[in-house]
Amino acid sequence: MTGKGRRTAEKTVITPPTRGGARTERGSLRIAYALIAPGAAYLVVIFLSIILLLLSYSFRTEQTSRLVAPFDTGTWSDALADSYNLGVLWTTLRVGAVVTVLTVALAYPIAWCLLRVRRWWVTGLLVFVIFSPILVSVVVRSYGWMLLLGRGGLLNDALGGWLYHEPGVILALVHVELPFAVFPLLASVRNLPPGVLEAAADLGASPVRRLRTVLLPLTAPGIVASAQLVFALTVSAFATPSLLGGGRVTVLAQSVYQNIQQLRWPLAAAQALLLLAIALLVLSLFNRLSRIVDVRQRTTEGGRAQ
Structure with a gap:
C-alpha cells in the first residue's frame, strides 16, 4: 500500500448512526402503521362480527334468522354427535390428508426439475403445464375431470369407477392444488447450498441416502409450508367435491351450503365454525412443526460451524 493510500485508510472513520436518522426511521414506521391501521381495524371488526354472528346462530335450535332467540346447545350436540355429521367431518379430514400427501409428493420432484433442467424450452413447457391451470376457473377444471372420468372419457376405461366417488374427488383436488404446492418448494429448493449433493456423493452416499439425510432435511421448511397451504385449501374446497362427488362424497363446506339451502x-353456523377451528388447529400444528424444523437446522448448522 502506498503512503497516500495508507493515509486515506487511516482517515476513514465509521460513524455511528445519528439520533436524527433513528428519529426518521421511527417516524417512517409510525406513518406506515397509521396507513395500515384503518384497513387492519376494518378487517378485524368484520371478522369478529362474523364470528360472533355465527356463534349466536350456533347456540340455538330455532330455525329462524332472527338475531335474538332462545339459547340452546342442541345444535352443537347434533354437529358433534350425529353419525352423519361425524361422517362428513371424517371425510373432510381424510380427503384433506390424502390430497396433501399426494400433492406434496408430486410437487417436490416437479420443483426440483424446474430448477435443475438446463434447456430453457423444457423449463418453459413445464411452467406452462403446471401453472396455466391457475388461470382457469376451478369449476371449469372440475367439469373437465368429469368429462375425462365419465362415459366416453379418456380415463373412463382405466378409472371408470372413480367418478362420483372419493378417488375421483381426490384426483381432481390434487390437480387443482398442485400449483400452490410447487411455489413454496421452489423457494426451498432454490436456497439449497451449492454443491451439497455433490459433496454427499463424493463421500459415498447413495441417491436414497442423499435424499433422506441431505435433501429432505434441508428443504423441510418448504415441505411444511407446501403441506400447510394445500391442506387449508383442500378442507375448504367446495366446487370440486360437489361436482366430482355427485352427492356421494360430502365435505364440511358442501354440508354448510346444503344446510343454508x-x-x-344453526347447524350451518356450527359446521362453519367447526371448519374454521379445524383449519386453525391444523395450521397452528404446521407452524409448530416449522419452528421445530428451523431450530433443528440452526442447531445442525451451528454444530457444523464449530
Whole structure:
C-alpha cells in the first residue's frame, strides 16, 4: 500500500448512526402503521362480527334468522354427535390428508426439475403445464375431470369407477392444488447450498441416502409450508367435491351450503365454525412443526460451524 493510500485508510472513520436518522426511521414506521391501521381495524371488526354472528346462530335450535332467540346447545350436540355429521367431518379430514400427501409428493420432484433442467424450452413447457391451470376457473377444471372420468372419457376405461366417488374427488383436488404446492418448494429448493449433493456423493452416499439425510432435511421448511397451504385449501374446497362427488362424497363446506339451502341456520353456523377451528388447529400444528424444523437446522448448522 502506498503512503497516500495508507493515509486515506487511516482517515476513514465509521460513524455511528445519528439520533436524527433513528428519529426518521421511527417516524417512517409510525406513518406506515397509521396507513395500515384503518384497513387492519376494518378487517378485524368484520371478522369478529362474523364470528360472533355465527356463534349466536350456533347456540340455538330455532330455525329462524332472527338475531335474538332462545339459547340452546342442541345444535352443537347434533354437529358433534350425529353419525352423519361425524361422517362428513371424517371425510373432510381424510380427503384433506390424502390430497396433501399426494400433492406434496408430486410437487417436490416437479420443483426440483424446474430448477435443475438446463434447456430453457423444457423449463418453459413445464411452467406452462403446471401453472396455466391457475388461470382457469376451478369449476371449469372440475367439469373437465368429469368429462375425462365419465362415459366416453379418456380415463373412463382405466378409472371408470372413480367418478362420483372419493378417488375421483381426490384426483381432481390434487390437480387443482398442485400449483400452490410447487411455489413454496421452489423457494426451498432454490436456497439449497451449492454443491451439497455433490459433496454427499463424493463421500459415498447413495441417491436414497442423499435424499433422506441431505435433501429432505434441508428443504423441510418448504415441505411444511407446501403441506400447510394445500391442506387449508383442500378442507375448504367446495366446487370440486360437489361436482366430482355427485352427492356421494360430502365435505364440511358442501354440508354448510346444503344446510343454508334448507334454512338450517344453526347447524350451518356450527359446521362453519367447526371448519374454521379445524383449519386453525391444523395450521397452528404446521407452524409448530416449522419452528421445530428451523431450530433443528440452526442447531445442525451451528454444530457444523464449530
